[in-house]
Amino acid sequence: xxxxxxxxxxxxxxxxxxxxxxxxxxxxxxxxxxxxxxxxxxxxxxxxxxxxxxxxxxxxxxxxxxxxxxxxxxxxxxxxxxxxxxxxxxxxxxxxxxxxxxxxxxxxxxxxxxxxxxxxxxxxxxxxxxxxxxxxxxxxxxxxxxxxxxxxxxxxxxxxxxxxxxxxxxxxxxxxxxxxxxxxxxxxxxxxxxxxxxxxxxxxxxxxxxxxxxxxxxxxxxxxxxxxxxxxxxxxxxxxxxxxxxxxxxxxxxxxxxxxxxxxxxxxxxxxxxxxxxxxxxxxxxxxxxxxxxxxxxxxxxx
Numbered sequence: 001x002x003x004x005x006x007x008x009x010x011x012x013x014x015x016x017x018x019x020x021x022x023x024x025x026x027x028x029x030x031x032x033x034x035x036x037x038x039x040x041x042x043x044x045x046x047x048x049x050x051x052x053x054x055x056x057x058x059x060x061x062x063x064x065x066x067x068x069x070x071x072x073x074x075x076x077x078x079x080x081x082x083x084x085x086x087x088x089x090x091x092x093x094x095x096x097x098x099x100x101x102x103x104x105x106x107x108x109x110x111x112x113x114x115x116x117x118x119x120x121x122x123x124x125x126x127x128x129x130x131x132x133x134x135x136x137x138x139x140x141x142x143x144x145x146x147x148x149x150x151x152x153x154x155x156x157x158x159x160x161x162x163x164x165x166x167x168x169x170x171x172x173x174x175x176x177x178x179x180x181x182x183x184x185x186x187x188x189x190x191x192x193x194x195x196x197x198x199x200x201x202x203x204x205x206x207x208x209x210x211x212x213x214x215x216x217x218x219x220x221x222x223x224x225x226x227x228x229x230x231x232x233x234x235x236x237x238x239x240x241x242x243x244x245x246x247x248x249x250x251x252x253x254x255x256x257x258x259x260x261x262x263x264x265x266x267x268x269x270x271x272x273x274x275x276x277x278x279x280x281x282x283x284x285x286x287x288x289x290x291x292x293x294x295x296x297x298x299x300x301x302x303x
Contacts, residue, residue: 001075001124001248002076003073003076003077003121003125004125004126005022005125005126005252008022008039008073008115008125009022009270010268011056011072011090011207012039012041012069013240014044015065015066015068015069016044016061016062017041017043017062017065017117017247018042018044018067018110018114019041019042019044019085019107020034020039020040020041020042021040021042021094021096022037022038022125022126023037023094023126024035024036024037024038024126024206025037025038025041025099025120026093028040028089029085029089029090029105029216030085030086031080031082031085031120032080032082033088034272035078035080035120035121035122036121036122036123036124036125037120037123037124037125037126038082038090038118038119038120038121039118039120039121039125040090040091040092040094040116040117040225041062041066041069041118041119042060042115043055043059043061043062043065043100043115043117044058044110044113044115044152044214045057045113045114045115046113046214046217046218046219047113047202047205047211047215047219048212048218048219049200049217049221049222050190050192050197050201050220050221050222051190051199051222051224051226051229051258051261052196052197052198052199052222052223052224053200053201053202054198054219055113055115055200055202056200056244056248057223057243057244058114058115059115059245060243060244060245062115062116062117063083063245064119065117065204065268066083066117066118066119069119070119071236073119073121076123077121077122077123078121078122078283079119079120079122080119080120080121081118081119082119082120083116083118085118087105087116087118088103090106090118091105091116094133096108097138097150097236098142098143098163099143099145100112100143100145100151100153100204100207100208100210101145101152101164101165102160102161102165102204102208103152103165103205104110104145104205105106106210107162109213110212110214111205111208111210111211111212111213111214112126112205112208112211113211113214115183120127129171133260138146139174142156143144143210145208145210148209149203150207150208150209151203151204151207151208153204153207154203154234155169155204155297156171156188157169157170157171157184157185157201158186159171160204161275161298170201171185171188171189171195171201171202171203172179172195172199172201173299174256175189175196175199175201175252176198176199176248176257177193177197177253178250178252178253178254178256178284179284180283180284180288181258181260181288182292184213185262185266186288186291187261187264188262188264189191189257189260189261189264190226190260190262190265191264192212192266194216194240196257196258197226197229197257197264198229198254198257198258198261199244199248199257202287205295206300209245212275223239223243224236224239224240226261226262226265226270227270227273228254228260229254230259230260230262230270230273230274230277231260231273232251232254232255237249237251237254240277252280252285253279253284254283255280255282255285256282256284256285256287256288259274259277259285259288259289260288260290260291260292261293262274262296263288263292263295263296264295265289266299267296268299268300270296271293271296271300272293274289274293274296275289278290278293278303279287
């Protein structure tokens, strides 16, 4: 088959992608030698989740579908999966994308509720004139978020400031890191309206005016219960890996994060499970278990 930009975009839609953009690589992109065209794949998703943000199952699905598309394209040309490259700088130069003060990429009509995959191919899929135009700095639209401040005001830890984004104060930065979460941040995990219990913190996206349309479709249901994630039985971890990706299915890291959500749930029925983990060989699990047990015991003593 002879591929071009239109046929690639049509095939991307078959694989569940919302949009696809073809453009020439620049030297700083890090594309492999012989790559003539980059294909940026966009998959929009419906926001939601309480324990795991809906971004993660969408991202995992996009990863596998992008690899399937690579296999199809490889029948007619060289093709590479390139999701390991830095995608934000690439988006910053494409006219379709904007960037918020929360450092997230935005698309007109979609907001920031999407995940990205990148493919490289050895063929020229677009006209030379379009390749030149795609790499200019003229934007199709500009985010007007410098004076909005809704995300700055909503972030409970002050990760978004007038000077920029502070990663060390972002709640997502500590999730599944394998390290103990600083005490000053622990009370924000798994709390309604704040960060997810295990993976994800979409507070800044939830309040963003550009996400108002997808936010109407929010579904705060979960594939797992907290009790399941505190135990992390083999079948639970296998389902977790299938839904969210094996890179996230690290048992002690999931348990450590679930402990904070259990503590913040205020449900003292979790105490037996929590106390059984206080002597875990994992330092993060043991530390979070002791903190969670203390918090729920104090709550229990109030009644």
